[in-house]
Amino acid sequence: MLDVYMPMMKSAAILSAGKLGLFEALVGGPLDTQSLAEKLQASINGVRFLADFLITIGYLEQQGEQFANTASTQRWFTSAGQVDYTPGLLWSLEAWPMMGDLSEAVRRGSPEKTLWQAMEDKPQLGKTFSAYMDAFAGDLGPDLFVHVPVLPEHKRLLDLGGSHGMHSIRFCQHYPQLSALIVDLPSALTETDATIARHGLAERIQASPGELLVHDWHGQHDVVFYLSVAHNHTADENRLAIQQIFDALNPGGLLVIHEYLADTPNNAFMSAFRLTLLYETGTQTYRYCEYVDWLQMAGFTGITRIDLDPLEKGSLILATRTRS
Numbered sequence: 001m002l003d004v005y006m007p008m009m010k011s012a013a014i015l016s017a018g019k020l021g022l023f024e025a026l027v028g029g030p031l032d033t034q035s036l037a038e039k040l041q042a043s044i045n046g047v048r049f050l051a052d053f054l055i056t057i058g059y060l061e062q063q064g065e066q067f068a069n070t071a072s073t074q075r076w077f078t079s080a081g082q083v084d085y086t087p088g089l090l091w092s093l094e095a096w097p098m099m100g101d102l103s104e105a106v107r108r109g110s111p112e113k114t115l116w117q118a119m120e121d122k123p124q125l126g127k128t129f130s131a132y133m134d135a136f137a138g139d140l141g142p143d144l145f146v147h148v149p150v151l152p153e154h155k156r157l158l159d160l161g162g163s164h165g166m167h168s169i170r171f172c173q174h175y176p177q178l179s180a181l182i183v184d185l186p187s188a189l190t191e192t193d194a195t196i197a198r199h200g201l202a203e204r205i206q207a208s209p210g211e212l213l214v215h216d217w218h219g220q221h222d223v224v225f226y227l228s229v230a231h232n233h234t235a236d237e238n239r240l241a242i243q244q245i246f247d248a249l250n251p252g253g254l255l256v257i258h259e260y261l262a263d264t265p266n267n268a269f270m271s272a273f274r275l276t277l278l279y280e281t282g283t284q285t286y287r288y289c290e291y292v293d294w295l296q297m298a299g300f301t302g303i304t305r306i307d308l309d310p311l312e313k314g315s316l317i318l319a320t321r322t323r324s
């Protein structure tokens, strides 16, 4: 029972802290129970019991009469950190009740309703999911700059499933010759125009709502991002998308795929992710050799795999449409 009870309480406590803003409340330094409770507008007993438990699982530390974030909490769950994954906590609160249906999804082999259908019924879901993806994009961003070779002649970036827009925004900021088109479902783009405008890039980046396989991609492009999108599609859809991407690339153009590959050693994270896909989208992760097949069939060359560190960050696959 402890294998069920303790992880449940661990998740519930971390998610509650995220929702209450407890980690952010401690970003400037330690606080005693009363000050923390006042800041969170919560009960003294509630805050004390929550904080006591967060200490035992390594999320807070006791400093005399006061509570402080541990270095890891400050780094991953506050605005002062390297990446603030608080939006991931808020998304997990939404995903939590969906888990209750996991046994039924296992029985059926698919979700009763996909995440994308659920987002149509409940628009807040799409916004919360995009905010989580935005946080992850902040984590992945530096890896993309290291590994994606954008050339001076690359002018047009197509960001399929680009959601929050932050990958396109960072690349357009870094490479002044680039302009970008982001294609995603309407549920993922509710904040994207405002984010682009806030970064002063409304002239260079356009967000276009639609189903990526049937959408008008506005002509030819030089770099295509297919980042964490393949696992939301069937093998046939990915084969088709990769062919369409090849056709939409100028010679010398580059495709960048970010994915979790099914042939990485079967560890707890990869298996959990596959189970999540079963009940969220009814899709799955694919093996590297499947991507290579799809890419070669489409005409791509120079296919390269880069496994990111840590493993939970996934892998990049780069492929080129060679100049003929």
Ligand SMILES: C[S@@+](CC[C@H](N)C(=O)[O-])C[C@H]1O[C@@H](n2cnc3c(N)ncnc32)[C@H](O)[C@@H]1O
Pocket (backbone or CB within 6 Å): 116, 133, 134, 136, 137, 160, 161, 162, 163, 164, 183, 184, 185, 188, 210, 211, 212, 213, 226, 227, 228, 229, 232
């Ligand atoms: C896991 S998120 C990745 C978001 C972003 N590319 C990133 O790396 O942060 C997958 C994205 O694919 C989008 N998506 C899923 N199915 C789609 C479809 N049929 N057409 C367009 N976008 C789709 C989702 O809305 C979501 O924004």
